[in-house]
Amino acid sequence: MHKFLIRSFVSSLVLLFTLTVAAVAKDVKAAFVYIGPTGDHGWTYQHDVGRKAVEAAGFKTTYVEGVPESADAERVLRQLANSGHDVIFTTSFGYMNPTNKVAKEFPNVKFEHATGYKREHPNVSTYAARFYEGRTILGTIAGTMTKSNIIGYVASFPIPEVIRGINSFTLAAQKVNPNIKTKIVWAFTWYDPGKEAEAAKALIDQGADVIAQHTDSTAIVQMAEKAGVYAFGQASDMDKFAPKAVLTSVENNWGPYYVDRVKAVANGTWSQKDTWHGIGDGMVVISDLDSQMPADLRSKVKKLQADLASGKVHSFTGPIYDQKGNLMVAEGKTADDGMLAGMMTYVKGVEGDIPK
Amino acid sequence: MIKIVKRDQPPRAIFFFTPVLAIFLTLVAGGLIFFILGFKPFEALKFFFIVPIADKYGFSELLLKATPLCLIAIGLSFCFKSNNWNIGAEGQLTFGAIVSGGVALLFYEQEGFYILPIVILAGAIGGMLYASIPAILKTYFNTNEILVSLMLVYVSKLILDYLVVGPWSNPEGFNFPETRQFSDSAKLPLLFEGLRIHAGIFLALAAVVISWFVFYKTYLGFQMKVSGFSLKTARYAGYKGKKMIILVFLISGACAGLAGVGEITGPIGQLHREISPDYGFTAIIVAFLGRLHPVGIIFASLVVAITYLGAETAQIFMQIPKYTGQVFQGMILFFLLASDYLLFFKIKFIGSKK
Numbered sequence: 001m002h003k004f005l006i007r008s009f010v011s012s013l014v015l016l017f018t019l020t021v022a023a024v025a026k027d028v029k030a031a032f033v034y035i036g037p038t039g040d041h042g043w044t045y046q047h048d049v050g051r052k053a054v055e056a057a058g059f060k061t062t063y064v065e066g067v068p069e070s071a072d073a074e075r076v077l078r079q080l081a082n083s084g085h086d087v088i089f090t091t092s093f094g095y096m097n098p099t100n101k102v103a104k105e106f107p108n109v110k111f112e113h114a115t116g117y118k119r120e121h122p123n124v125s126t127y128a129a130r131f132y133e134g135r136t137i138l139g140t141i142a143g144t145m146t147k148s149n150i151i152g153y154v155a156s157f158p159i160p161e162v163i164r165g166i167n168s169f170t171l172a173a174q175k176v177n178p179n180i181k182t183k184i185v186w187a188f189t190w191y192d193p194g195k196e197a198e199a200a201k202a203l204i205d206q207g208a209d210v211i212a213q214h215t216d217s218t219a220i221v222q223m224a225e226k227a228g229v230y231a232f233g234q235a236s237d238m239d240k241f242a243p244k245a246v247l248t249s250v251e252n253n254w255g256p257y258y259v260d261r262v263k264a265v266a267n268g269t270w271s272q273k274d275t276w277h278g279i280g281d282g283m284v285v286i287s288d289l290d291s292q293m294p295a296d297l298r299s300k301v302k303k304l305q306a307d308l309a310s311g312k313v314h315s316f317t318g319p320i321y322d323q324k325g326n327l328m329v330a331e332g333k334t335a336d337d338g339m340l341a342g343m344m345t346y347v348k349g350v351e352g353d354i355p356k
Numbered sequence: 357m358i359k360i361v362k363r364d365q366p367p368r369a370i371f372f373f374t375p376v377l378a379i380f381l382t383l384v385a386g387g388l389i390f391f392i393l394g395f396k397p398f399e400a401l402k403f404f405f406i407v408p409i410a411d412k413y414g415f416s417e418l419l420l421k422a423t424p425l426c427l428i429a430i431g432l433s434f435c436f437k438s439n440n441w442n443i444g445a446e447g448q449l450t451f452g453a454i455v456s457g458g459v460a461l462l463f464y465e466q467e468g469f470y471i472l473p474i475v476i477l478a479g480a481i482g483g484m485l486y487a488s489i490p491a492i493l494k495t496y497f498n499t500n501e502i503l504v505s506l507m508l509v510y511v512s513k514l515i516l517d518y519l520v521v522g523p524w525s526n527p528e529g530f531n532f533p534e535t536r537q538f539s540d541s542a543k544l545p546l547l548f549e550g551l552r553i554h555a556g557i558f559l560a561l562a563a564v565v566i567s568w569f570v571f572y573k574t575y576l577g578f579q580m581k582v583s584g585f586s587l588k589t590a591r592y593a594g595y596k597g598k599k600m601i602i603l604v605f606l607i608s609g610a611c612a613g614l615a616g617v618g619e620i621t622g623p624i625g626q627l628h629r630e631i632s633p634d635y636g637f638t639a640i641i642v643a644f645l646g647r648l649h650p651v652g653i654i655f656a657s658l659v660v661a662i663t664y665l666g667a668e669t670a671q672i673f674m675q676i677p678k679y680t681g682q683v684f685q686g687m688i689l690f691f692l693l694a695s696d697y698l699l700f701f702k703i704k705f706i707g708s709k710k
Contacts, residue, residue, distance in 0.1 A: 065678055072668075160531060
């Protein structure tokens with residue numbers, strides 16, 4: 001009896017201790033601010049998948065969707081910081097200035113801003129994905145699968161992120177098929193199914209038989225399905241929206257990073273970082289390869305994927321020339337991150353000019 | 357049996373009662389929607405309408421949000437009172453912001469007391485210029501001002517897109533679609549330390565006072581009223597319709613332009629693609645909810661502003677989808693239009709004959 005009491009007392013103490021530790025560690029609350037609705041099946045949808053991974057790891061989360069990049073963003077951020085959230089992920093470029101402004105007022109709250117470059121206070125980190133690595137895969141597939149040698153590309157805004165994607169895609173396509181041309185249509189939107197479908201249609205009418213996209217809706221793959229051409233899913237696996245057209249998708253996989261950062265806040269090991277992860281770190285994921293692709297292409301893509309992950313292959317390996325034939329990256333060299341971050345010129349093989 | 361009878365003259369009491377009724381019905385319907393969605397209706401309504409303004413900061417945010425709505429709605433009431441259907445306040449706001457933002461960028465990294473008045477004036481002029489297009493087309497070419505003003509909204513947004521993506525984009529900003537931040541001299545002063553409420557609220561209050569004076573104390577106000585009741589009567593009375601049409605559009609455009617100035621030189625501090633969450637359109641609801649009366653518009657702008665704030669709070673604390681805020685705005689307008697039926701018709705209950 002006596003022993004039993006002591007034992008149960010000790011074990012309950014141990015239990016209490018573990019519970020307290022667990023409670024302290026898991027008491028961290030994370031908030032997510034989204035630009036669009038969680039049901040967009042693109043950008044915001046994937047961030048929300050990441051948020052759910054944080055929930056699954058045992059943390060409490062909150063999200064606010066459809067927050068405009070107007071004066072409202074600052075209020076939402078302040079309200080989240082004020083209501084007991086320890087780390088706030090702001091998942092659109094336009095939140096950059098409000099994020100830094102509110103971060104100054106709440107030094108104890110950590111802020112994580114996606115795709116921006118300003119880290120004005122020690123409690124602000126930035127993160128982005130090396131989507132261009134995924135586009136190297138897509139370019140390889142497009143260059144092999146095209147018959148007309150015209151590849152269409154629906155682009156959003158002429159910023160380095162998008163130019164880099166177009167270049168990476170075109171370079172990879174040229175490698176397997178030197179005759180291809182990449183035609184660009186600028187939609188000047190990240191998400192507008194109507195405009196995106198129109199852009200895709202214009203490209204198909206110009207003879208493109210593979211369509212790539214750097215906008216977020218499923219309208220383009222659906223248009224491709226209707227027209228009987230190939231396409232690639234953006235942000236999430238879009239195969240179910242256009243099973244014949246979609247050859248593969250480049251998925252944004254934020255979950256591991258989010259869980260990692262929230263855990264770091266819980267453990268007190270969070271520090272300011274500028275993260276730029278690619279296929280190797282699992283932030284960029286290639287969906288299942290469609291069976292319409294020949295077996296040798298599929299195995300080639302698998303190998304390329306492994307080489308990009310290990311760093312054996314770099315998307316921007318010289319010699320790379322711009323549209324006018326000037327050397328951008330010398331033979332045997334690879335573009336450094338500084339060059340990639342500010343990339344504002346097309347490589348040879350891309351048609352048209354960058355809108356100014 | 358129920359019989360519907362047309363009224364000869366809408367009673368004044370009902371005129372001001374129906375907006376209150378509309379808000380009440382919106383609350384009831386909103387509560388019902390929350391209930392169907394599986395939320396506790398009273399708790400949801402509390403987070404929607406009370407929690408967001410329960411502290412000083414929240415109340416200041418309410419005023420910040422209501423300022424552009426009030427300003428635009430006052431301007432619109434000049435148009436609506438005189439039978440001019442300016443639907444394009446959002447475009448006038450955008451164009452005003454473009455002109456004033458352009459001027460503010462000219463003074464980049466310069467300081468001086470004279471900068472802010474020029475920036476503000478530029479915004480008003482920009483809004484007026486943009487509003488003059490549908491006004492002139494209406495008076496001289498007989499075009500439909502609803503269509504023209506509405507279509508010009510999209511044009512103005514494309515102009516803004518072009519400018520912030522291209523020539524005005526921040527040279528140090530990696531080509532992201534935004535301009536540089538304005539210098540402090542080009543920004544509206546904040547009223548209190550730590551709050552975002554800025555001097556723009558005085559512009560809105562001035563607009564309220566001036567519009568009240570014009571509506572009820574001037575010949576122009578009387579002309580507007582007569583034209584609003586009957587264009588034929590106005591013509592018979594010899595009013596110069598064209599001049600008035602252009603004037604009310606200019607006033608309306610100036611107000612919308614000033615609202616744009618308030619946003620970019622207030623809380624935003626730069627130009628980018630999204631300077632207004634459709635204030636210009638929401639202000640139409642505000643104008644009608646406020647019965648086109650300056651004081652009514654003050655209250656209406658506060659009511660509508662809170663639907664924005666409440667939607668955020670309700671999502672943060674109760675995970676209610678944020679888009680319910682727009683549902684509330686839509687319901688207010690719907691119930692207002694529906695209850696306006698009571699203005700012109702009365703419902704008589706007649707005992708059924710045995």
